Ligand SMILES: Nc1nc2c(ncn2[C@@H]2O[C@H](COP(=O)(O)OP(=O)(O)OP(=O)(O)O)[C@@H](O)[C@H]2O)c(=O)[nH]1
């Protein structure tokens with residue numbers, strides 16, 4: 001039984017809470033209730049032949065990390081950088097946050113989620129932006145918490161990654 | 174220079190080689206060994222432990238020389254890696270501090286033991302046995318057992334990730350959300366530590382939700398949290414701390430290298446179980462409202478009241494029906510208080526009617542608790558008309574006077590006696606009709622002249638003569654009694670009558 005702490009990071013209103021709800025209980029709600037502090041949820045799944053529990057820390061959306069939310073990241077195995085595809089600013093924020101987080105947690109695996117893919121026509125991020133990131137070795141997924149598109153796959157991808165990382169860490173240790 | 178004899182120096186060298194050539198090689202080797210640092214270190218390392226041993230045994234010199242080095246080393250370690258340093262000290266410092274605190278606590282506990290020694294009960298015997306069995310002091314057992322509390326859940330939480338490593342609970346239904354609880358606890362703890370600018374090293378120790386509190390004990394790599402119902406004694410914290418230290422001691426590596434695999438920690442269960450103290454949940458919960466006994470008491474009270482109320486109404490009604498069956502009494506209003514015991518009755522009453530209080534006999538009602546208001550009225554009831562007539566006759570009779578001459582006890586003119594006889598017969602007649610028995614006292618008296626004895630005799634004879642005359646005039650002898658009235662006011666030469674009646678016996 002493997003337990004991983006995974007944080008959801010990103011600007012406010014990008015859909016972090018909605019993604020967790022979609023993934024954990026297949027619920028979607030159009031109302032926007034901003035998260036205060038942190039909400040923890042969990043789901044079990046199989047990854048690379050292991051039973052895995054993802055403990056999901058849904059953090060309040062922030063454009064700059066405070067010392068507290070930095071503390072919330074402590075001990076995480078991986079994280080999801082969430083971007084609202086219809087907001088260019090949330091994309092830039094994500095890139096900046098990624099710099100800070102990667103510096104403090106070099107071993108943590110992460111995926112980038114470009115959310116609200118159901119609103120494709122309003123998108124401000126181009127597919128080329130995502131391609132460019134993938135070329136840098138990032139794993140980027142277009143998701144929609146509303147329709148559920150791509151959500152399961154994104155979490156599964158991260159879970160697989162985490163199991164691999166854990167296995168290699170045990171071998172080197 | 175080539176063909177000349179070898180110089181003396183060369184000769185000397187050759188001679189030396191011939192004489193001590195082997196030693197010379199060794200000397201060369203020794204010099205190399207002294208000059209070569211690698212080689213020297215290697216050799217020194219071989220003899221150093223033994224040298225230190227010897228030195229430590231024979232003198233304190235080495236200790237004194239080493240001290241500053243070691244001190245400085247520790248200081249550097251502490252400065253450079255405070256976490257690592259405290260990690261190293263954690264399992265050591267805990268017991269040391271506790272030992273110091275324990276000795277001062279001992280005094281307190283001993284005092285407690287003495288006080289408790291007096292109170293002898295089955296429970297205290299059990300606790301004493303437990304104290305002997307476990308090697309703890311009696312007071313400590315009392316602290317743990319007497320308080321009303323129960324540890325319902327114990328969480329072992331990885332400090333950095335907040336991931337639940339191991340969990341024990343009294344109620345399997347609670348196990349599902351334990352993982353979330355542990356994460357939230359970690360988040361809350363972070364929040365508190367961050368938001369309230371606590372001094373470093375201070376900890377969030379308890380979180381309170383009404384009856385339920387969560388005790389948190391922090392260690393370098395893991396937290397131990399206990400969900401406690403009721404109020405636990407502080408000794409619970411010691412138990413938690415001890416077990417958390419044991420967990421760190423036995424699982425330090427696993428905790429440090431934790432990568433999410435919780436299956437390596439199943440052996441920590443025994444330590445969590447050791448924290449699951451307190452009484453069974455039932456006895457803790459029973460501190461809440463004891464509904465069952467309360468309901469029973471209420472039901473009994475209600476039944477008691479219902480019976481009392483019925484009983485009280487019963488005797489009150491008896492009294493009321495006695496009243497209303499009474500001639501000359503009409504009840505217009507009656508009331509009994511809700512709780513019973515006090516009453517009110519009002520109505521009309523003929524003055525000749527029975528005194529209502531006399532009807533209370535045998536009912537068990539206390540006259541003092543009855544407020545009565547009776548308005549007087551003349552009843553049209555025939556018995557009352559006759560009673561009134563009877564009373565009128567009594568008054569008339571009392572005014573009838575038969576006069577005698579001085580010294581005489583026989584009347585010359587018997588007309589007055591005949592009038593009186595007729596009146597008396599009417600009176601007795603009427604009394605009989607109203608169910609009563611009439612009596613006539615024939616009272617003789619004399620004037621104060623002459624000797625008293627003679628006067629008494631005269632009075633008696635006058636009454637006797639009148640009585641005889643009345644009997645002859647058809648007055649029943651049984652209704653007549655004689656009296657001699659010797660009082661000063663009655664000193665006349667005469668005979669008077671006193672009529673009275675009483676209810677017929679066996680009515
Ligand atoms: N159309 C569409 N709307 C979405 C999607 N995901 C989230 N939303 C909406 O976006 C709003 C914000 O969603 P949240 O999940 O609360 O965002 P958040 O990142 O948790 O916000 P903070 O907690 O404030 O940081 C809500 O009104 C959601 O309904 C999506 O995939 N498509």
Ligand SMILES: [Mg+2]
Nearest residue numbers: 016017034035
């Ligand atoms: Mg949110």
